[in-house]
Every structure is written in structure tokens, then in C-alpha cells.
Amino acid sequence: xxxxxxxxxxxxxxxxxxxxxxxxxxxxxxxxxxxxxxxxxxxxxxxxxxxxxxxxxxxxxxxxxxxxxxxxxxxxxxxxxxxxxxxxxxxxxxxxxxxxxxxxxxxxxxxxxxxxxxxxxxxxxxxxxxxxxxxxxxxxxxxxxxxxxxxxxxxxxxxxxxxxxxxxxxxxxxxxxxxxxxxxxxxxxxxxxxxxxxxxxxxxxxxxxxxxxxxxxx
Amino acid sequence: xxxxxxxxxxxxxxxxxxxxxxxxxxxxxxxxxxxxxxxxxxxxxxxxxxxxxxxxxxxxxxxxxxxxxxxxxxxxxxxxxxxxxxxxxxxxxxxxxxxxxxxxxxxxxxxxxxxxxxxxxxxxxxxxxxxxxxxxxxxxxxxxxxxxxxxxxxxxxxxxxxxxxxxxxxxxxxxxxxxxxxxxxxxxxxxxxxxxxxxxxxxxxxxxxxxxxxxxxxxxxxxxxxxxxxxxxxxxxxxxxxxx
Numbered sequence: 001x002x003x004x005x006x007x008x009x010x011x012x013x014x015x016x017x018x019x020x021x022x023x024x025x026x027x028x029x030x031x032x033x034x035x036x037x038x039x040x041x042x043x044x045x046x047x048x049x050x051x052x053x054x055x056x057x058x059x060x061x062x063x064x065x066x067x068x069x070x071x072x073x074x075x076x077x078x079x080x081x082x083x084x085x086x087x088x089x090x091x092x093x094x095x096x097x098x099x100x101x102x103x104x105x106x107x108x109x110x111x112x113x114x115x116x117x118x119x120x121x122x123x124x125x126x127x128x129x130x131x132x133x134x135x136x137x138x139x140x141x142x143x144x145x146x147x148x149x150x151x152x153x154x155x156x157x158x159x160x161x162x163x164x165x166x167x168x169x170x171x172x173x174x175x176x177x178x179x180x181x182x183x184x185x186x187x188x189x190x191x192x193x194x195x196x197x198x199x200x201x202x203x204x205x206x207x208x209x210x211x212x213x214x215x216x217x218x
Numbered sequence: 219x220x221x222x223x224x225x226x227x228x229x230x231x232x233x234x235x236x237x238x239x240x241x242x243x244x245x246x247x248x249x250x251x252x253x254x255x256x257x258x259x260x261x262x263x264x265x266x267x268x269x270x271x272x273x274x275x276x277x278x279x280x281x282x283x284x285x286x287x288x289x290x291x292x293x294x295x296x297x298x299x300x301x302x303x304x305x306x307x308x309x310x311x312x313x314x315x316x317x318x319x320x321x322x323x324x325x326x327x328x329x330x331x332x333x334x335x336x337x338x339x340x341x342x343x344x345x346x347x348x349x350x351x352x353x354x355x356x357x358x359x360x361x362x363x364x365x366x367x368x369x370x371x372x373x374x375x376x377x378x379x380x381x382x383x384x385x386x387x388x389x390x391x392x393x394x395x396x397x398x399x400x401x402x403x404x405x406x407x408x409x410x411x412x413x414x415x416x417x418x419x420x421x422x423x424x425x426x427x428x429x430x431x432x433x434x435x436x437x438x439x440x441x442x443x444x445x446x447x448x449x450x451x452x453x454x455x456x457x458x459x460x461x462x
Binding site: 019022036206207 | 323413
């Protein structure tokens with residue numbers, strides 16, 4: 001390999017390291033701001049040492065393996081779930097459920113670099129979980145967290161826009177009105193917004209976004 | 219207490235403003251009796267005229283703290299006492315200045331009704347303590363915008379500063395210190411970092427030396443994202459691919 005190629009590769013690695021550091025900083029500041037709401041009970045993320053796993057959920061830091069890089073922060077206030085996800089890098093999903101908003105927002109399908117934040121109304125507040133029980137559940141889990149899937153009955157047909165509120169609902173009941181088995185842990189409706197992570201460019205902006213999140217109504 | 223909080227042993231104290239006050243001001247006292255406090259709050263901005271810093275108006279860096287009391291009680295005209303978080307007296311050769319520091323995370327100022335009239339917390343403190351100035355030290359950049367309107371009567375006396383800005387000043391001081399003083403100040407800064415009160419200016423892009431022909435007018439986000447990674451000329455042959 002020529003020397004200039006090596007230099008350019010090193011520059012890319014350096015750029016990635018610093019951008020990644022900034023992404024983590026922004027995420028941490030988002031989390032700091034949401035924690036400052038007195039009634040907000042943040043859900044602990046999975047760590048082996050934690051005993052609380054009922055509402056467990058994960059970050060996915062597998063970027064170096066070419067897979068997922070998703071950071072999550074969720075919690076509850078008054079039986080509603082509030083939180084946000086940073087979708088930084090995802091496996092190619094050109095035919096999947098992310099395709100619609102990735103295309104319409106003209107995002108890089110592998111590196112959407114968006115923050116999805118919203119408020120979720122659980123089917124049953126006592127049973128709600130962000131569970132991840134193994135490889136087979138990965139997609140299901142991910143759909144729940146992002147909250148924008150083709151499973152939503154009111155999945156918006158209009159054009160996606162950054163920062164606009166998307167009101168979505170899930171078909172969680174049978175024809176007789178009973179809750180479909182397994183859906184009791186999910187959400188029946190939600191309001192979510194999508195913004196570029198790069199729009200979170202100051203402490204003031206981060207605080208504004210968290211305030212907006214905590215004032216979202218379903 | 220700081221170590222217990224940082225290690226997550228006292229999570230129930232997470233948003234307790236009195237714990238934050240105690241931890242920070244308790245340690246600040248150890249360094250030459252609050253010698254650095256004037257510098258730390260000098261950057262506060264007036265709530266009526268944000269172009270005015272506390273230093274511009276008061277020249278506080280020339281003053282020395284001679285007395286500081288946490289949660290000092292003051293009799294109030296409305297029959298009850300008021301208890302601001304921090305009461306400070308500062309001196310120089312010509313002046314004695316009395317300052318109140320009210321510490322907050324994100325909670326709004328409390329309201330009391332006196333003779334059916336609503337009075338905001340900051341106004342009550344100034345009235346009860348007869349302080350020359352009040353510093354509103356919060357974890358919210360929006361705090362100063364959400365003050366009770368009756369505070370505007372005392373607007374010239376009220377200044378707002380974010381914990382982030384205080385921590386930023388603290389880090390500057392630490393750089394020029396050594397020994398025990400540096401360790402104590404560093405402990406306070408580490409604690410404030412742990413609380414999330416560290417500055418965030420903007421995405422760091424200075425390291426990228428991208429030539430002008432490789433820039434584009436915008437990315438998805440702010441204007442300072444003036445490049446497009448797809449246009450970086452790497453001259454690397456072949457393709458990147460992920461490990462499967």
C-alpha cells in the first residue's frame with residue numbers, strides 16, 4: 001500500500017474516533033437532561049451485574065464488526081415511556097422496515113445518523129418491556145424501540161420530515177377486543193420525531209430537544 | 219458523599235439540589251476559603267440584559283469571600299423565614315457585597331402567596347436578605363427565560379449561570395494550579411462532569427483537512443458540516459466490507 005493511502009486511512013480512523021467521541025458526548029448530555037426531570041425513572045440498560053432485567057434493553061456497539069451501532073435511553077413517567085435512540089449505523093436494510101424513512105429523508109441507509117425520540121403509550125403499563133432475549137428477537141426488539149414500523153396501523157403515508165411529529169398506533173387487539181398474545185408488552189400508540197444527530201449541536205439545542213420530548217403528547 | 223454518588227451507591231440523591239450544593243460548596247471552602255468562587259460566578263449573565271456579565275457590573279474578581287453560609291435563615295416580612303441555598307459576603311478595600319446563590323437542577327422557582335399576591339422565590343430571597351445580587355445557578359439554559367415575571371422588578375440584581383459554565387471556568391483554574399489545591403478543584407470538576415455539567419460547543423471537525431473541492435454546502439445538519447464523506451478522495455482501491 002502506498003504511503004499516501006496509509007495516511008488517508010489513518011485520517012479516516014482519526015476522524016471516526018473523534019466523531020464517535022462527539023456522538024457519545026451528545027448522547028450523554030441528552031441522558032443528563034432527561035434524568036433531570038424529577039418524575040422520570042430511567043430504565044437501567046443491561047449489564048450482567050444488574051439484577052433488574054425486567055425492562056432491560058441494550059445499546060448495540062457492534063460497529064467494528066460491521067453490524068449495529070445504536071444507543072438507547074428510555075424510562076417512565078406516569079405509566080408513559082419516554083426516550084430516544086441514536087441510530088448511527090445499521091446493517092444494510094434496503095428492503096426492510098427502515099427503508100421508508102431512510103429513503104424519504106435521503107439518509108445513508110447504513111449510517112442514518114438520526115435521533116428518534118418519542119413518547120409511547122403501553123398496552124399494559126405493568127407489563128411493558130424492552131426485552132431482548134437473544135438473536136431471534138433482535139428485529140422485534142429493534143422495531144419496538146424505534147417505533148416506526150410497518151406494523152403500525154396508522155403508519156404515516158405522508159412524506160417524512162425531520163422534526164415533524166409522527167402519530168402512530170399498533171393493532172394490538174383481536175377482532176373480539178382481546179389483546180393479541182405477546183402484545184401486552186408493547187405499545188398501542190406513540191408520538192415520535194426524527195432529527196439528524198448533527199442538529200444536536202449545542203447544550204442549548206440538546207436541552208430544547210429533551211424539553212420537546214417531555215412535552216410530546218399522544 | 220461525592221464518591222458514593224459517583225459510584226451509584228446513593229442514586230436516591232440523584233437530583234437533590236441540597237446534595238449538589240453541599241458537595242460543591244463544601245469542597246470549595248477547603249481552597250483558601252472560597253478563593254475561587256468570585257471567578258467561578260463572574261460569567262453569570264443578567265436576566266434582563268444578557269449582554270451584561272456579573273464581572274462587567276460588579277467587578278467581582280477583585281473581591282474576597284469573607285463569609286459564606288449554606289441555608290442561612292432570614293426573617294421575612296410575610297411572617298415566615300426564607301432560606302436561600304448560599305449566602306455570601308465579599309469584601310475589598312471599599313466595598314462589602316452581599317450575594318445570594320440559589321442552586322437548581324431543572325425545577326422552577328417556588329411560588330408563595332402573600333396577601334393573595336404571588337411572589338417568586340428569587341424576589342422573596344432578595345427582599346428577605348436585602349442582598350445586593352442574586353446568582354441563579356441552574357442546570358438549565360432555559361431557566362432565566364422561565365422566571366416569574368415579578369422578578370423583573372429586581373432584574374438588575376439577578377444573574378443566571380449554568381453549571382456547565384461554572385465547570386468550564388473551574389477547569390481553566392485547575393490548569394494553572396498544582397498540589398492539594400489542584401486535587402480538590404479537580405474533584406469538584408470530576409463531580410460536575412459526572413453530573414453531566416460539561417460543555418458542548420459543537421462537533422469537532424477541525425482535524426479534517428479537507429480540500430475545498432471536496433466540500434459541499436450542507437449535510438443533513440448544521441452548517442459547519444461542510445464536507446461529504448462520500449467525496450473524500452482516498453485513492454484506496456477495492457471496497458470496504460464488513461466482517462460477516
